[in-house]
Amino acid sequence: MSDLHEPVSEDAAARIIHTASIVPAPLVIRGGGTRSLVPNDEQHDVLSSARLSGIVSYNPAEMTMTAKSGTPLADILAVLSEKRQMLSFEPSDLRPVLGTTGTPTIGGVFATNASGPRRFIAGAARDNLLGVRFVNGSGEIVKAGGRVMKNVTGLDLAKVLAGSRGSLAFLTEVTFRLLPVPETSATIVISGLDDAQATAAMATALSMSVEVSGAAHLPETVRGHFIDGALPAQPATVLRLEGLSASVAVRSEKLQAAMAAFGLVSTLDPGMTDRLWGEIRDVRPYADQTERPLWRVSVAPTAGHQLVAALRLETGVDAFYDWQGGLVWLRMEADAEAGLLRHFVKAVGGGHATLIRAPAAMLAATPILQPEPDAVAALSARIKAKFDPKGIFRSGQVG
Structure with missing residues (x-):
C-alpha cells in the first residue's frame, strides 16, 4: 500500500526525496491529480505539492508572478482578473474529459505544458515560464532562471522541466510571464x-x-x-x-x-x-462521460485534415481542429489504434500523438506518449540521469 507525502515546505520535500533516493524507492509526483495520463499506481508512494500553496510575489507593472507549485490555478486567475491580466497560453481544464476530480495547480500546468488556442501566437506554457525552483532526484534544492527569458548559462532548465510530467524533478515554485486582458x-x-x-x-x-x-x-x-x-x-x-x-x-x-x-x-x-474559445480549449465535445480513446495530435497545420481523412478510411474516428489545423483532437470509436495512428502521423510529415483517455487496460498496453527517435531518446536519457540519477520519479501523475 502506498503512502501519501504532502510536504509543507521545500525543505521538507527535499528530505523526503533524499530519503527515497537512498533506498531507492520510487515516487509518483502529483499536483491536483487532474491531468493524469495513467491510472493511480498503488505500488509507489505519492509526493504531492498540494500544501505548497500561495502567491510569492506579483508585479502587475512588470507582468510577472511567482507562485508555489501547488497553488490552485483558480486562485492565480482570480488575482490576475483584478488587474485585468491573464495567462496568455490559456491552460485547459480537462477534468470533464478525463473524468478526474481535484483542483488544477499552477505547477501542474507547467509540468504538463498545458497550452490552449492562443498557443500558435503566444507560445506554449513553457515559453511563458521564466524561472523555477525544484528538488532533483538526489534531494537537492535548485533554482533555475528568474525574471528573464533565458538563463545566462545557456541551459534553460525551466524549459526542460516544462512538459516533463514529474519525471525529472519536483517543482516547488514557478515564475511566469503575464499579458493584459484584451479590451x-x-x-x-x-x-x-x-x-x-x-x-x-x-x-x-x-x-x-x-x-x-x-x-x-x-x-x-x-x-x-x-x-x-x-x-x-x-x-x-x-x-x-x-x-x-x-x-x-x-x-x-x-x-x-x-x-x-x-x-x-x-x-x-x-x-x-x-x-466558444473556452469550450474549444477544454475539448467540450469529448467531455462525454465515456472512456472512448481520445488522442491529442500535433502535426503541421496543413497536415491535420490529411491525417483524419486517412484514418477515416481505416477506422471509426471523430475529430476537430485547433491551432490552424495543427492540433487535432481525435476520438476513436473502440480501439486506441496507436500503431495505425502513428503510422499516418509519420506519413503526413511527422508530429506527436498523445493518448489522453482510454480504459485502464488499454492505457496500460499502449505507449501513451509519442515514441522518441533514437537520438532524442538518448538525449532524454542523459537529461534524466542528471536530474534523477537513481530513477525514483515516475511520470504521469501531475495536474
Whole structure:
C-alpha cells in the first residue's frame, strides 16, 4: 500500500526525496491529480505539492508572478482578473474529459505544458515560464532562471522541466510571464466548409495582417456541442480577433471580406467568443462521460485534415481542429489504434500523438506518449540521469 507525502515546505520535500533516493524507492509526483495520463499506481508512494500553496510575489507593472507549485490555478486567475491580466497560453481544464476530480495547480500546468488556442501566437506554457525552483532526484534544492527569458548559462532548465510530467524533478515554485486582458474580442464564423476547405481558409486568414489569435475548425459532428448549439448550421470554421475595440472592428471587417470568398460569414460578440474559445480549449465535445480513446495530435497545420481523412478510411474516428489545423483532437470509436495512428502521423510529415483517455487496460498496453527517435531518446536519457540519477520519479501523475 502506498503512502501519501504532502510536504509543507521545500525543505521538507527535499528530505523526503533524499530519503527515497537512498533506498531507492520510487515516487509518483502529483499536483491536483487532474491531468493524469495513467491510472493511480498503488505500488509507489505519492509526493504531492498540494500544501505548497500561495502567491510569492506579483508585479502587475512588470507582468510577472511567482507562485508555489501547488497553488490552485483558480486562485492565480482570480488575482490576475483584478488587474485585468491573464495567462496568455490559456491552460485547459480537462477534468470533464478525463473524468478526474481535484483542483488544477499552477505547477501542474507547467509540468504538463498545458497550452490552449492562443498557443500558435503566444507560445506554449513553457515559453511563458521564466524561472523555477525544484528538488532533483538526489534531494537537492535548485533554482533555475528568474525574471528573464533565458538563463545566462545557456541551459534553460525551466524549459526542460516544462512538459516533463514529474519525471525529472519536483517543482516547488514557478515564475511566469503575464499579458493584459484584451479590451474586446470577436469571432468570425465561416459556415459549410469541409476539412480541406477550412484548412485553406485558416491559412489565408493567418497570412493576413489582422492578428488572428484563434483558428479552429469544428466539423458538423461536433459543432452542436459548442455554445449550446448556437453556431450557425453546418460545419463552422472560427477565427478569433482580440485587442482594442476600434482595432478589432477594422480587422473584423477586413477579415470578413476575405473569408466571404470561402463561404457564408457571420460573427460572434465578445461574450459568445469567450464561451466558444473556452469550450474549444477544454475539448467540450469529448467531455462525454465515456472512456472512448481520445488522442491529442500535433502535426503541421496543413497536415491535420490529411491525417483524419486517412484514418477515416481505416477506422471509426471523430475529430476537430485547433491551432490552424495543427492540433487535432481525435476520438476513436473502440480501439486506441496507436500503431495505425502513428503510422499516418509519420506519413503526413511527422508530429506527436498523445493518448489522453482510454480504459485502464488499454492505457496500460499502449505507449501513451509519442515514441522518441533514437537520438532524442538518448538525449532524454542523459537529461534524466542528471536530474534523477537513481530513477525514483515516475511520470504521469501531475495536474
